[in-house]
Amino acid sequence: MRRPRVRNLVAATSVASALVLGLAAPAYADYTSPIYPTLKACNDARPKYASSWTKPQACHPMYNWDGTKVIGYAFLVKTQG
Template structure:
């Protein structure tokens, strides 16, 4: 292995792979990501579902209305689930 690393082309490929791997690991986003719950038909159904999303890793936020495409009608309620 030592003799192989004396070759300039192999040495540069190993260095490029190390730098590339470091960039991938260094710039990667964390595995935690917030997400939106499914849409519930009523506010009571939304509030009843929130405790099922609570854990040591997640924290449900307050329910908020979801509107149709032009914002004229409430089509349901959802909440944001935050990861810790």
């Protein structure tokens, strides 16, 4: 790298990349689990979603489009803060 222009471009790119990675917001995992057919199946699946950074919430009924029939159960997976 004898050319100053190339060296400056590489240095500027490195600094910009470091700033982007250093200032990036942490990833959040808040999402809804798949729908399970029974409350027992939902509760049995919850431990699979627990980790050092995620925590499954309680199972709740999921309703059809007009809210008249329970179609299954799901839970929210939240990021631990």
